[in-house]
Amino acid sequence: MRLSVSLFVSALVAAVAASNVVELTPENFDSVIGKGKPALVEFLKTTLDSGHCKNLAPTYEELADVFAHAKDRVVIAKVDADGAGRSLGAKYGVKGFPTLKWFDEVGKDVEEYKGGRELETLAEYVTKQSGVKSKIPEPPPPAYTVLHENNWDEIVNDPTKHVLVSFTVDAPWCRDCKDAKINWDRAAQWFQSDNVVLANVNLDEPRNGRFTSMYNIMVYPTIKFFPKGNKSGENIEYEKLKTDKDVVTFLNNRAGTNRLVGGKLNLVAGRIPELDEVAEKFVTAKKAARLQLLEEAKEIAAKLTNKPTAAQYIKIMEKVTGGASGYVEKERKRLKVIASKAIDLKKQDEVKMKDNILRVFQTKTARDKHCLLNSTVSQAAHATSVEFRTRKNVLFEKSIFQSKGALQPVAH
Numbered sequence: 001m002r003l004s005v006s007l008f009v010s011a012l013v014a015a016v017a018a019s020n021v022v023e024l025t026p027e028n029f030d031s032v033i034g035k036g037k038p039a040l041v042e043f044l045k046t047t048l049d050s051g052h053c054k055n056l057a058p059t060y061e062e063l064a065d066v067f068a069h070a071k072d073r074v075v076i077a078k079v080d081a082d083g084a085g086r087s088l089g090a091k092y093g094v095k096g097f098p099t100l101k102w103f104d105e106v107g108k109d110v111e112e113y114k115g116g117r118e119l120e121t122l123a124e125y126v127t128k129q130s131g132v133k134s135k136i137p138e139p140p141p142p143a144y145t146v147l148h149e150n151n152w153d154e155i156v157n158d159p160t161k162h163v164l165v166s167f168t169v170d171a172p173w174c175r176d177c178k179d180a181k182i183n184w185d186r187a188a189q190w191f192q193s194d195n196v197v198l199a200n201v202n203l204d205e206p207r208n209g210r211f212t213s214m215y216n217i218m219v220y221p222t223i224k225f226f227p228k229g230n231k232s233g234e235n236i237e238y239e240k241l242k243t244d245k246d247v248v249t250f251l252n253n254r255a256g257t258n259r260l261v262g263g264k265l266n267l268v269a270g271r272i273p274e275l276d277e278v279a280e281k282f283v284t285a286k287k288a289a290r291l292q293l294l295e296e297a298k299e300i301a302a303k304l305t306n307k308p309t310a311a312q313y314i315k316i317m318e319k320v321t322g323g324a325s326g327y328v329e330k331e332r333k334r335l336k337v338i339a340s341k342a343i344d345l346k347k348q349d350e351v352k353m354k355d356n357i358l359r360v361f362q363t364k365t366a367r368d369k370h371c372l373l374n375s376t377v378s379q380a381a382h383a384t385s386v387e388f389r390t391r392k393n394v395l396f397e398k399s400i401f402q403s404k405g406a407l408q409p410v411a412h
Contacts, residue, residue: 019061019064020061020064020065020067020068020071020076021042021060021061021064021076021077021078022064022075022076022077022078023077023078023079023080024041024077024078024079024085024088025079025080025084025085025088026084026085026087026088029079029085029088030107032075032077033075033077033103033107034103034105034106034107034108035107036105037072037073037074037075037105038074038075038102038103038104038105038129038130039074039075039076039077039102039103040063040074040075040076040077040100040101040102040103040113040122040125040126040129041075041077041078041079041100041101041102041103042056042060042077042078042079042098042099042100043078043079043081043085043088043089043092043094043097043098043099043100043101044056044057044078044079044080044081044082044097044098044099045080045081045082045083045097045098046080046082046083047082050082050097050098052097052098053097053098055117056098056117059117059118059119059122060076060078060122062119063076063119063122063123063126064076065135066119066123066134066135066136067123067126067132067134067135068135069135070132073130073132074126074130074132076126081094081097081099082097092109099112100112100113101113102125102129110129113125115172116172118172119136120136121172123136142181142184142185142188142200143185143186143188143189143192143198144181144184144185144187144188144198144199144200145188145197145198145199145200146199146200146202147165147199147200147201147208148201148205148207148208149207149208149210150207155197155199156199156226156231157226157231158197159228159231160195160228161195161196161197161228162195162196162197162225162226162227162228162251162254162255163196163197163198163199163225163226163227164184164196164197164198164199164223164224164225164226164236164247164250164251165199165200165201165223165224165225165226165233166180166181166184166198166199166200166201166221166222166223167200167201167203167211167212167215167217167220167221167222167223167224168180168181168200168201168202168203168220168221169202169203169204169220170202170204171204171220174220174221176220176221176238176242177220177221179242180200180221180223180238180241181200183241183242183243183244183246183247184198184199184200184247186244187244187247187248187251189263190248190259190261190262190263191251191257191259191263192345193345193346193349194251194255194257194259195228195255196251196255196257198247203217203220215233219238221238222235222238223235223236223237223238223241224236225254227254227255236250244261245261248260248261258270263345264348264352265348265349265352265353265356267356267359268356269349269352269353269356270309270312270352270353270354270356270357271309271353271356271357271360272304272307272309272310272313274300274304275297275300275301275304275310275313276360278293278296278297278300278313279297279313279316279317279357279360279361280360281293282294282297282317282320282361283360283361283362283363284363287321290317290320290321291321293317294314294317294318294321297313297314297317298314301313301314309353309357312353312354312357313357316328316331316357316358316361320361328358328361328362329362331354331358332355332358332359335351335354335355335358336355338351339351339352339355
């Protein structure tokens with residue numbers, strides 16, 4: 001135990017010693033500031049009652065880290081202006097904590113920093129003032145479409161797509177703009193295989209200036225929806241789209257999609273109401289009636305040329321009438337195995353739609369038992385590894401899949 005504590009303390013001391021933030025005091029201030037390098041100096045209060053200082057501390061450490069490669073060209077420093085550096089705080093007119101000030105190469109107090117406290121915003125300020133680039137890794141491109149004057153017509157006026165556009169600015173005070181882009185980025189990943197486009201216009205870019213007057217944009221963010229049949233654009237209140245769940249619900253209602261938060265399809269995706277009606281009759285019908293229902297389904301499917309999942313209904317009916325014992329249950333088990341593997345979104349969609357249609361061909365009892373099994377397995381997996389499931393649970397699973405309530409071929 002003593003050794004563990006000793007190692008912990010040593011690591012803690014090493015971490016503190018490794019900080020790239022220069023600590024300034026009245027004794028060393030003039031030997032650092034004004035010696036040929038510009039500097040950003042945080043005047044802070046180190047006592048526990050300063051929540052703003054505590055919140056900024058880890059970000060400020062990161063800021064020093066991303067400029068650590070350029071210590072010979074720019075300084076990131078701090079002063080305990082309510083403690084040992086109180087006289088420095090008074091000298092530079094510090095009234096609140098934390099206060100960030102920029103000093104030039106000769107030590108002139110140029111200005112007080114009034115911008116945002118995020119790492120990226122602080123780093124951009126330091127780069128702008130000093131000409132030194134930070135080592136912040138470049139973020140991946142957003143999943144949403146970046147709109148501008150040159151691609152607006154091609155994207156927004158595409159008659160085959162529903163387009164949801166957010167108009168935002170980069171100003172630090174527009175927190176809703178930042179949140180909107182985060183939600184757009186998530187949703188764009190979830191709807192990538194649908195006839196939906198989530199796009200953003202950055203109104204701070206000079207080339208996008210005309211959109212402000214074109215759409216009379218007075219608030220940020222402004223949201224406009226351009227559905228397939230109306231490219232004039234509909235105003236949508238941002239309050240109705242403040243979360244990723246709101247965005248998913250809106251698109252499902254307006255674009256006819258069937259997504260859940262996270263990107264998976266819901267239980268009605270792929271299903272066709274006209275064929276659902278035939279399938280429900282098929283489940284309880286005798287074999288002769290099933291053959292008639294199969295022909296009825298084929299006639300309906302032939303008219304649904306824009307519904308590719310119609311073929312799945314026909315395939316299931318043909319398998320069952322052809323004598324494939326337990327086909328529906330076996331196929332659902334097979335799809336469950338596929339879904340548990342690492343597959344792309346397009347394949348996930350395909351598997352889910354097939355499974356949704358297969359569910360229609362089960363009796364209510366069989367569907368309920370299948371749901372009970374999934375729930376039981378999910379809870380067991382959450383509590384402990386699947387490897388440690390008891391034989392009793394395994395037998396329970398087996399009994400569910402062999403349920404008499406499942407759809408079976410009917411003899412003459």
